[in-house]
Amino acid sequence: MSDLRATTDAHRGQPEPFRWEGVDELAYKEHDTTFRGVTRRVLFGAGDGQAVEVRYFEVAPGGWSTLEHHGHTHQVVVLRGSGACLVEDRVIPLAPHDLVFVPAWAWHQFRATGDEPLGFQCIVPLDRDRPALPTDDEFAALTADPAVADFVRR
């Protein structure tokens, strides 16, 4: 009935929680030391007839995603665990099913601060710009706030 049938199964269940049939675990980033203990899975993507990619990131206990910013936005839904994120200049505690919006060019970082992984879904445009890391000057400005300085990792 539709070409879209070929690319995505109608249903992908979970042989174990947060591990989906036909969804591979991917490296978060290649050749990069700006993060710790993060994996990536593409839940929905190109070929689905939508302009977005829906990714699932899992941050291991004690881990963090890259502190970065970019011109595209993130629409985030927390799916498991607990932790916190930086968005611009705010450190925000997170619980399952909380919503996070990361505006364009907002510095952001996710950390798993508890004993279990922090898992979250993150929607991005299929066509998007590459993230940029903070310069030393930008990092100094960001961490002038002690709460931010205490939270961020790089």
Added chain:
Amino acid sequence: MSDLRATTDAHRGQPEPFRWEGVDELAYKEHDTTFRGVTRRVLFGAGDGQAVEVRYFEVAPGGWSTLEHHGHTHQVVVLRGSGACLVEDRVIPLAPHDLVFVPAWAWHQFRATGDEPLGFQCIVPLDRDRPALPTDDEFAALTADPAVADFVRR
């Protein structure tokens, strides 16, 4: 830093589970008798710098969404409860965090078959066509399969 900040808060927590700060409960559809016990919430939408709307639907125990189809696709993540859905000619049991893809023009319907609400996130293009209901002939063809006939409601 960005115009996008004005439209969506960086963080929307939950005063109670699956009820988000600043996210209103909306009617699923207006003046319509094709469904039972369904509410709608817009988690992310226009103004977020993405081409999609992310909705949260909740189907009350015993309820069902409209049996319909359309030219746009759905990317669905189950968030709570249990139930089942029809996608094209398949009846699929659902559990939290299962993924469902509804291709273009696939008939689909969601039902809460257990004792608790079935809640799911559904991503659609911001710019999309209107759903169509099955004609009597289409409904007859669809329900020629006894498993489908047993499942669907209209």
